[in-house]
Amino acid sequence: MQKTITYxxxxxxxxxxxxxxxxxxICMGLGINDPKNIFGTTKNLLxxxxxxxxFDMPTSENAMTGIGIGMSLDKFKVVITHQRLxxxxxxxxxIINGAAKWHYMFGGKDNVSITIxxxxxxxxxxxxxxxxxxxxxxxxxxGLKVVMPSSAYDAKGLLISSIFDKNPVIFIEHRWLHSxxxxxxxxxxxxxxxxxxxxxxxxxxxxxxxxxxxxxxINAAKFLKKYNIHCEIIDLRTVSPIDYNIIFNSIKKTKxxxxxxxxxxxxxxxxxxxxxxxxxxxxxxLSPPKIIGLPNIPxxxxxxxxxxxxxxxxxxxxxxLNIMNIKQTxxxxxxxxxxxxxxxxxxxxPF
Amino acid sequence: xxxxxxxxxxxxxxxxMVEEEISNKYFENKMRxxxxxSIGQEAISAGVCLAINNNDYVVSTHRSHGHYLAKGGxxxxxxxxxxxxxxxxxxxxxxxxxxIDKNVNFMGSTAxxxxxxxxxxxLGVAAKLKKNKKISTIFFGEAATEQxxxxxxxxxxxxxxxxxxxxCENNLYSVYSSxxxxxxxxxxxxxxxxxxxxxxxxxxxxxxxxxxxITKKYAxxxxxxxxxxxxxxxxxxxxxxxxxxxxxxxxxxxxSEINKxxxxxxxxxxxxxxxxxxxxxxxxxxNIEKKIYSNVKSAFKYAEKSMFPSPRNAFKNIFAx
Ligand SMILES: Cc1ncc(C[n+]2csc(CCOP(=O)(O)OP(=O)(O)O)c2C)c(N)n1
Numbered sequence: 001m002q003k004t005i006t007y008x009x010x011x012x013x014x015x016x017x018x019x020x021x022x023x024x025x026i027c028m029g030l031g032i033n034d035p036k037n038i039f040g041t042t043k044n045l046l047x048x049x050x051x052x053x054x055f056d057m058p059t060s061e062n063a064m065t066g067i068g069i070g071m072s073l074d075k076f077k078v079v080i081t082h083q084r085l086x087x088x089x090x091x092x093x094x095i096i097n098g099a100a101k102w103h104y105m106f107g108g109k110d111n112v113s114i115t116i117x118x119x120x121x122x123x124x125x126x127x128x129x130x131x132x133x134x135x136x137x138x139x140x141x142x143g144l145k146v147v148m149p150s151s152a153y154d155a156k157g158l159l160i161s162s163i164f165d166k167n168p169v170i171f172i173e174h175r176w177l178h179s180x181x182x183x184x185x186x187x188x189x190x191x192x193x194x195x196x197x198x199x200x201x202x203x204x205x206x207x208x209x210x211x212x213x214x215x216x217x218i219n220a221a222k223f224l225k226k227y228n229i230h231c232e233i234i235d236l237r238t239v240s241p242i243d244y245n246i247i248f249n250s251i252k253k254t255k256x257x258x259x260x261x262x263x264x265x266x267x268x269x270x271x272x273x274x275x276x277x278x279x280x281x282x283x284x285x286l287s288p289p290k291i292i293g294l295p296n297i298p299x300x301x302x303x304x305x306x307x308x309x310x311x312x313x314x315x316x317x318x319x320x321l322n323i324m325n326i327k328q329t330x331x332x333x334x335x336x337x338x339x340x341x342x343x344x345x346x347x348x349x350p351f
Numbered sequence: 352x353x354x355x356x357x358x359x360x361x362x363x364x365x366x367x368m369v370e371e372e373i374s375n376k377y378f379e380n381k382m383r384x385x386x387x388x389s390i391g392q393e394a395i396s397a398g399v400c401l402a403i404n405n406n407d408y409v410v411s412t413h414r415s416h417g418h419y420l421a422k423g424g425x426x427x428x429x430x431x432x433x434x435x436x437x438x439x440x441x442x443x444x445x446x447x448x449x450x451i452d453k454n455v456n457f458m459g460s461t462a463x464x465x466x467x468x469x470x471x472x473x474l475g476v477a478a479k480l481k482k483n484k485k486i487s488t489i490f491f492g493e494a495a496t497e498q499x500x501x502x503x504x505x506x507x508x509x510x511x512x513x514x515x516x517x518x519c520e521n522n523l524y525s526v527y528s529s530x531x532x533x534x535x536x537x538x539x540x541x542x543x544x545x546x547x548x549x550x551x552x553x554x555x556x557x558x559x560x561x562x563x564x565i566t567k568k569y570a571x572x573x574x575x576x577x578x579x580x581x582x583x584x585x586x587x588x589x590x591x592x593x594x595x596x597x598x599x600x601x602x603x604x605x606x607s608e609i610n611k612x613x614x615x616x617x618x619x620x621x622x623x624x625x626x627x628x629x630x631x632x633x634x635x636x637x638n639i640e641k642k643i644y645s646n647v648k649s650a651f652k653y654a655e656k657s658m659f660p661s662p663r664n665a666f667k668n669i670f671a672x
Contacts, residue, residue: 025535026480052480052652057507058506058507058510059501060500060503060504060506060507062469062499062500062503063468063469063472063503063504063506063507064503064507065467065469066466066467066468066469066470066472066473066500067473067507068467068471068473069469069470069472069478070410070458070469070470070471070472070474070475070476070477070487071473071474071475071476072473072474073458073459073470073477073479074473074477074478074481075477076476076477076480093463093466093500094466094469094500097461097462097463097466098461098470099468103668103670104444104448104457104669105444105445105449105461105667106440106441106442106444106445106451106459106666107442107443107444107445108442108444108667108668108671109437109440109441109442109451109453110451110458110459111628111671124441125452142669143669143670145670166669166670166671166672167671192480194489252446259352297653342380
């Protein structure tokens, strides 16, 4: 059976499914049992599974990560949720010196099975410390897997895979994806970590994308199709590790590459992908690979300063025309019924 | 009682003799990793680890040889680990600061100050959820109580009534930095801890049997009440912070302070006590030493004979599958 549900409901479904099939799955996080249930993603978990398995926590991100590690050494599978990615910066010791190294530094004698859910904020003035998209920070660390699904379907399958993975997984959601709907099977299913998915077939250019930027990519591709430009979109789903075969094969076909990033471009996943493609399939590229992402600045708060800051479909379209050396301008106006700093009309923050 | 005292004697002697052998052989340049010796602090390792059960959890720090050996960790595998050999307890990936022996629930020692404290708390959560009556024992130095994660951990242990024994070994120094440089004069760990809801005592005792009895009493209480306890033991390390040498010539510690502690050496004190009370004879002590000596020798031989892991192994064990 299949139903159409939102991305946040798909996350919720994955948590329910995992907790139901394995009593060792534990959920903790600041506010997971509050009336808002982390944008609905943790609703009814407490009611279903009880306070031993679903609990709120002190604002102690570092210790709670270590506690998750300790529990997993006794075979629990721990899911820790943070309302914003920015908050996990207090737990870097436990993540980088602890979770990521444990299996390695003890010669494989033990392993750490924890999933850390992080939510990237955007808009409504989230500002410098509530909207960082720091996937490359984690992806840089050997021993961590970093997952960034863009659809409800992938969110469910990848979250279940993450929870049952024997390793620490950083599971990054984007606040603007939570309200998007998709078709999701009711049963349990797994999506392998590390496998990108081709979500659109095309012959003119390869777009590699992640998380929310995939939504913008789809919009851009739909528009360009009307002008007979056919984009191939590869949604990364996981940003570390990445199985590059599908990307390389696509480049061999299209000979052009555009990478989209939810973060600032410097030292990013997108620059890593461009580097890997240049190292491996350079001779197939007919034009320099390009990146669209944020400029290398902190995210400002003001409604005034965020205007035109985040790249969107229009920027993707223009860049593709550029890459394809098409001089003609195509009149694209995104049909926005709402302001630039919210994902849809009803969104009123506050976070 | 007599048996326990003999076991304690054996443990403190084992730790001292292993550490001294490491120190003697370190200059051969075959133990190529940062190594923090427990010489001077053996009584806490032995007293605490014998007072808890074999299947109770222990986590520890950079200075973990004593804890590992006292808990019953395999000595050959420890020495091989310090030699970087593939037969080491962490297969050569960890070295002196990353020991593990899951056969005795020594769950791991880590090298970042304060890092293993929450991990030990997590093991306490696991024990509580499983209702298996295990307790989790967490060793740390007093410098770790200067870390935020220590307070976060204490807070959670108190909040959730977790079966945890926090063991602070206060040897007065963090590398070369004395307590005066690091903590306000009137600061009392005992008061801090109890005001956070974790019962706490401070122990100046260096007699390993007394340490054992105190720990035994509190371990039983932790098990019975499912509530954490923190014990702060005062102690002193004899050698340099890291490495095989004596560094008293650097004068960061007062001669009078060094002498004060040396004069109440935990091993000398305990031997004297046992002999005076006719619990052991000189001959028995000699026999214990002989037995340990041969074990230590064969552990080093085992380590020397073992192979280095292949360079290829560096690429393994990044992920569990
Ligand atoms: C977070 C961190 N800061 C600094 C160090 C360097 N360092 C290693 S051991 C040590 C002293 C720790 O003192 P204490 O915890 O009291 O244990 P002791 O060495 O006295 O046994 C320091 C500062 C470290 N390993 N980790």
